[in-house]
Amino acid sequence: xxxxxxxxxxxxxxxxxxxxxxxxxxxxxxxxxxxxxxxxxxxxxxxxxxxxxxxxxxxxxxxxxxxxxxxxxxxxxxxxxxxxxxxxxxxxxxxxxxx
Amino acid sequence: xxxxxxxxxxxxxxxxxxxxxxxxxxxxxxxxxxxxxxxxxxxxxxxxxxxxxxxxxxxxxxxxxxxxxxxxxxxxxxxxxxxxxxxxxxxxxxxxxxxxxxxxxxxxxxxxxxxxxxxxxxxxxxxxxxxxxxxxxxxxxxxxxxxxxxxxxxxxxxxxxxxxxxxxxxxxxxxxxxxxxxxxxxxxxxxxxxxxxxxxxxxxxxxxxxxxxxxxxxxxxxxxxxxxxxxxxxxxxxxxxxxxxxxxxxxxxxxxxxxxxxxxxxxxxxxxxxxxxxxxxxxxxxxxxxxxxxxxxxxxxxxxxxxxxxxxxxxxxxxxxxxxxxxxxxxxxxxxxxxxxxxxxx
Numbered sequence: 413x414x415x416x417x418x419x420x421x422x423x424x425x426x427x428x429x430x431x432x433x434x435x436x437x438x439x440x441x442x443x444x445x446x447x448x449x450x451x452x453x454x455x456x457x458x459x460x461x462x463x464x465x466x467x468x469x470x471x472x473x474x475x476x477x478x479x480x481x482x483x484x485x486x487x488x489x490x491x492x493x494x495x496x497x498x499x500x501x502x503x504x505x506x507x508x509x510x511x
Numbered sequence: 512x513x514x515x516x517x518x519x520x521x522x523x524x525x526x527x528x529x530x531x532x533x534x535x536x537x538x539x540x541x542x543x544x545x546x547x548x549x550x551x552x553x554x555x556x557x558x559x560x561x562x563x564x565x566x567x568x569x570x571x572x573x574x575x576x577x578x579x580x581x582x583x584x585x586x587x588x589x590x591x592x593x594x595x596x597x598x599x600x601x602x603x604x605x606x607x608x609x610x611x612x613x614x615x616x617x618x619x620x621x622x623x624x625x626x627x628x629x630x631x632x633x634x635x636x637x638x639x640x641x642x643x644x645x646x647x648x649x650x651x652x653x654x655x656x657x658x659x660x661x662x663x664x665x666x667x668x669x670x671x672x673x674x675x676x677x678x679x680x681x682x683x684x685x686x687x688x689x690x691x692x693x694x695x696x697x698x699x700x701x702x703x704x705x706x707x708x709x710x711x712x713x714x715x716x717x718x719x720x721x722x723x724x725x726x727x728x729x730x731x732x733x734x735x736x737x738x739x740x741x742x743x744x745x746x747x748x749x750x751x752x753x754x755x756x757x758x759x760x761x762x763x764x765x766x767x768x769x770x771x772x773x774x775x776x777x778x779x780x781x782x783x784x785x786x787x788x789x790x791x792x793x794x795x796x797x798x799x800x801x802x803x804x805x806x807x808x809x810x811x812x813x814x815x816x817x818x819x820x821x822x823x824x825x826x827x828x829x830x831x832x833x834x835x836x837x838x839x840x841x842x843x844x845x846x847x848x849x850x851x852x853x854x855x856x857x
């Protein structure tokens with residue numbers, strides 16, 4: 413595998429691991445990290461978070477990654493799965509690198 | 512035709528006859544014990560609550576995609592992937608000699624209609640009354656001989672009506688009439704499956720036939736590792752050894768088809784197990800079973816064996832209108848007075 417691709421995949425895996433740990437530590441999701449698949453829905457079905465959890469998740473992600481969650485309709489889109497949260501973190505990090 | 516159906520599901524409301532869904536009622540003294548022994552998820556349900564799970568074979572491969580509804584002391588099972596007789600035999604085979612359960616095939620006496628769309632609630636409220644608007648996701652209620660279920664597999668507001676066969680035609684006609692001002696369309700299985708694909712809902716007829724366990728399918732949220740059930744040992748063993756492949760969502764501008772190989776630098780890294788054209792997005796959506804080393808979202812370095820570039824993405828690939836439509840604020844008639852975010856993501 414091309415080292416650039418390998419690095420990109422590793423970086424996302426590390427972010428996914430950190431998001432999983434936030435879910436377990438801060439939102440008390442009773443799952444082992446390897447049970448939380450990247451595309452698992454966070455709300456409704458899936459992990460089953462609710463609107464109270466959503467507030468905690470926003471705060472926790474701000475602390476963990478230093479990101480401001482979008483406070484608009486698009487904010488809901490970024491909070492659908494572990495992977496969509498990782499997308500937001502990566503976008504934030506790339507934005508900082510390019511700034 | 513398919514475009515209109517998908518558009519109705521995404522933008523207004525669509526009505527579907529769900530003949531592909533099997534409905535059973537489990538009753539009897541040991542209904543809970545037998546169901547708990549077969550259900551891979553923790554069966555914590557109160558009356559009128561329901562859950563979304565699977566039934567597995569001994570090798571932990573999905574046999575059926577099921578909603579389990581707790582109906583007082585009984586359980587309603589809405590299943591895709593098995594015939595009623597197979598499902599009945601499955602439950603009976605897990606019943607111990609001293610146990611008593613009764614399995615009734617409701618598909619013979621009842622039919623299932625489904626309403627899906629950001630304004631599906633509006634059509635249903637016109638039929639059953641405004642109280643349906645407050646029905647929480649994954650719950651149900653009885654109204655006379657009709658059971659109204661809030662579920663769906665399209666990412667939009669979704670309601671199923673389980674009703675006696677003799678009421679089916681009349682109710683269907685009434686819903687079509689009530690849905691006319693909302694541009695309601697009749698949607699078939701193909702449109703429902705395409706919308707399910709866009710929203711990462713499991714399809715037992717596609718990826719469900721790919722000889723995979725919930726681990727490769729990213730469906731571990733539907734199973735527990737803390738209880739015994741059919742397939743539990745095989746699943747625990749797969750978890751111990753680790754999956755070699757994982758289902759990954761991807762998009763492409765050109766045609767994707769089930770069976771297409773996915774390649775990286777000319778080397779095969781996986782295969783498409785589900786694919787379809789999204790009339791909403793105007794591109795192709797696929798589910799590929801990729802080697803775990805390559806199964807990652809946000810990669811645009813892969814292509815099919817027909818040299819069509821693909822991009823791995825984080826589903827859902829639709830910004831569902833239902834996430835932004837509130838029955839307390841909106842209606843189909845006033846939709847133009849509000850600015851909703853675009854349906855497309857990315």
